[in-house]
Amino acid sequence: MTKAGMVEQIKRKAGLSTKVAAEKVYDAVLESVREALIGGDSAIFTGLGSFKVVTRAERAGRNPGTGEIIRIPSCNVVRFTPGKKIRAILN
Structure with a gap:
């Protein structure tokens, strides 16, 4: 939508x-x-789900062009967790 x-x-x-x-x-x-x-x-929408900020850990990645292994630093991301009602409807 x-x-x-x-x-x-x-x-x-x-x-x-x-x-x-x-x-x-x-x-x-x-x-x-x-x-x-x-x-x-966090932002909680009863009946829908919640949004919260989590820290993604540092990890290793790969440059697709060269194949070289690179370090991807940690960063904050927004994660959505669906509520019980939405999960039940979708499954």
Whole structure:
């Protein structure tokens, strides 16, 4: 689903009168999630799942062009864990 599709769904399901209002809701939710993740918190959506920041360990990789083994440094990544209901529906 694209942003435009999500905005249309928010407009329809929340009973908002304009797409501009729905887009403000969409932007506010995303900004809140971004701020939580940047602050080191997790963002939990009951019934959907949670987003949290985890540190990926340093590891060895391979340059596909030369075959040379390279070091990939550790970094922070966002990980999504689906909730119980979503896992049950998908499986």
